[in-house]
Amino acid sequence: MSTDAVVVGSGPNGLVAAILLAQAGREVVLLEAADQFGGGLRSAELTLPGRVHDMGATVMAMALASPAFRELGISGFDPKEPGSKEPGRRGTDLSGAEVGAVEFAHPEVVAAHPLDDRPAVLVHRDAPRTAAGLGRDAAVWQATVGAAARAGLPLVDLMLKPLGPWEPRPRAFAQAARFGVAAALPVTTLARRAFRTVEGRAVLAGMAAHSMLDLRAPITSGYGLLLGALAHLVGWPVVKGGSQVLADALVARFRALGGEAVSGHRVRHLRELDAETVVLDVTPRQFLAMADLPAGYRRGLERYRYGPGVFKLDWALDGPVPWRDPAVAAASTVHLGGTLEEIALSEAEMARGRHSPRPYVLLVQPYAADDSRGGHTLWAYCHVPNGSRVDMTDAIEGQIERFAPGFRDRVLARHAMGPAELEAGNPNLVGGDIGGGLASLGQFVRRPVWSAAPWRTPLPGVFLCSSATPPGAAVHGMGGWQAARLALSR
Numbered sequence: 001m002s003t004d005a006v007v008v009g010s011g012p013n014g015l016v017a018a019i020l021l022a023q024a025g026r027e028v029v030l031l032e033a034a035d036q037f038g039g040g041l042r043s044a045e046l047t048l049p050g051r052v053h054d055m056g057a058t059v060m061a062m063a064l065a066s067p068a069f070r071e072l073g074i075s076g077f078d079p080k081e082p083g084s085k086e087p088g089r090r091g092t093d094l095s096g097a098e099v100g101a102v103e104f105a106h107p108e109v110v111a112a113h114p115l116d117d118r119p120a121v122l123v124h125r126d127a128p129r130t131a132a133g134l135g136r137d138a139a140v141w142q143a144t145v146g147a148a149a150r151a152g153l154p155l156v157d158l159m160l161k162p163l164g165p166w167e168p169r170p171r172a173f174a175q176a177a178r179f180g181v182a183a184a185l186p187v188t189t190l191a192r193r194a195f196r197t198v199e200g201r202a203v204l205a206g207m208a209a210h211s212m213l214d215l216r217a218p219i220t221s222g223y224g225l226l227l228g229a230l231a232h233l234v235g236w237p238v239v240k241g242g243s244q245v246l247a248d249a250l251v252a253r254f255r256a257l258g259g260e261a262v263s264g265h266r267v268r269h270l271r272e273l274d275a276e277t278v279v280l281d282v283t284p285r286q287f288l289a290m291a292d293l294p295a296g297y298r299r300g301l302e303r304y305r306y307g308p309g310v311f312k313l314d315w316a317l318d319g320p321v322p323w324r325d326p327a328v329a330a331a332s333t334v335h336l337g338g339t340l341e342e343i344a345l346s347e348a349e350m351a352r353g354r355h356s357p358r359p360y361v362l363l364v365q366p367y368a369a370d371d372s373r374g375g376h377t378l379w380a381y382c383h384v385p386n387g388s389r390v391d392m393t394d395a396i397e398g399q400i401e402r403f404a405p406g407f408r409d410r411v412l413a414r415h416a417m418g419p420a421e422l423e424a425g426n427p428n429l430v431g432g433d434i435g436g437g438l439a440s441l442g443q444f445v446r447r448p449v450w451s452a453a454p455w456r457t458p459l460p461g462v463f464l465c466s467s468a469t470p471p472g473a474a475v476h477g478m479g480g481w482q483a484a485r486l487a488l489s490r
């Protein structure tokens with residue numbers, strides 16, 4: 001096939017790249033290995049007929065804040081600055097309330113963090129309300145997470161475009177510099193030095209543990225603070241009807257621009273492709289297998305490190321999770337694992353290649369925001385060593401039972417995916433790593449190699465755009481945005 005551009009892989013990064021290239025008038029073909037488009041945005045009936053489960057991402061905080069999605073003008077993506085007098089385009093605002101091709105549904109509570117012997121910590125859209133629930137840590141929450149939220153989307157833009165290009169916004173740079181000092185710290189350090197309550201320390205650890213890093217590692221605070229800031233800035237919504245709705249909207253936009261999208265087509269080698277521009281939504285290991293690369297670059301890719309894997313469970317329930325603290329029911333995202341010390345221990349064990357019997361569990365109950373998924377569906381995962389074959393079902397369900405006694409009685413059906421099953425469904429999830437590579441300080445910018453434009457490869461016209469490029473994991477499409485921008489500037 002001969003065309004101007006081929007995009008390999010239809011995750012959010014591939015889809016954004018394909019749309020931008022088509023928008024610029026290029027003839028574009030998008031090739032996806034799976035039968036369904038979307039990569040980490042796919043949804044399927046994993047348990048019972050009519051039950052919609054997200055196979056990957058559900059929480060769309062990054063998507064809603066992403067410059068790439070905001071620029072595409074997909075209906076529903078139009079967060080305006082907090083405090084802005086400007087009404088959002090098409091009637092949307094930071095609540096993402098617009099109904100169009102994509103509708104975001106916000107839970108009443110952004111996230112909850114249950115604790116054994118006291119009420120759960122609740123993260124609200126409103127920073128002062130969240131802070132008020134943290135007692136003696138109210139002021140420090142406002143001075144850290146609250147300050148990052150008040151800095152607004154310009155600060156988020158800097159985080160999502162770590163290598164630029166930046167607009168000259170001195171205020172945002174100053175705020176980023178201030179944020180950077182705290183963000184660089186291990187979260188165990190920030191939590192112990194700045195926070196004084198069990199609640200404050202635990203909730204920060206729960207946020208930071210999304211990074212899949214040992215919580216004693218540098219920049220884990222940054223992940224926690226950024227996610228906390230997004231909770232206040234844009235919320236952590238879910239896509240009404242399942243994340244596939246967003247993937248389908250992006251594919252529809254691409255096709256409306258004249259693009260050709262083909263599923264069930266796995267590209268095995270670049271020599272199969274006849275195009276001036278090739279954008280690859282794949283990670284280094286796959287790229288190494290599909291291209292003849294110069295030795296230096298090849299060695300750089302071989303040094304790239306993958307992160308831990310996950311073990312994911314999906315359930316169909318006959319009713320909501322019976323949380324001991326009923327306030328947890330209002331949150332879509334729940335962090336399970338107890339105190340900072342417990343979460344830090346479980347993540348440290350995992351980083352050492354062990355399986356914690358009481359793991360940190362990230363649980364998403366989309367029904368708290370969205371009643372259109374065929375009933376009470378739920379997913380949760382814990383981090384495991386890369387490539388692990390250990391069945392973590394009992395450990396995960398044990399952690400849920402700890403905070404929601406009687407949970408197992410609600411289960412109608414369950415579906416488990418360990419690292420091998422995850423990778424079989426999406427080759428980008430190497431060893432079950434859902435982040436496309438370790439999210440360490442070194443690999444924040446050396447992603448996948450040290451370069452001012454790491455989306456470019458030594459092969460003329462060939463670009464990488466997956467979450468193995470900056471800014472890394474999550475549904476934001478920024479890898480695709482950067483790769484397409486470079487391709488179009490040639």
Ligand SMILES: Cc1cc2nc3c(=O)[nH]c(=O)nc-3n(C[C@H](O)[C@H](O)[C@H](O)COP(=O)(O)OP(=O)(O)OC[C@H]3O[C@@H](n4cnc5c(N)ncnc54)[C@H](O)[C@@H]3O)c2cc1C
Nearest residue numbers: 009011012013033039040056057058059267466467474475
């Ligand atoms: C269980 C899970 C939960 C998650 N939760 C969240 C969340 O709540 N919020 C969030 O923001 N992020 C979440 N993420 C992360 C998010 O899904 C990813 O960071 C994001 O999807 C990465 O996008 P991508 O375009 O780089 O790659 P992917 O979305 O992984 O897509 C890559 C695509 O390329 C295709 N492909 C690969 N190789 C080939 C080939 N050779 N030929 C053709 N096609 C190929 C794959 O089949 C796949 O469709 C989660 C991920 C998982 C797995």
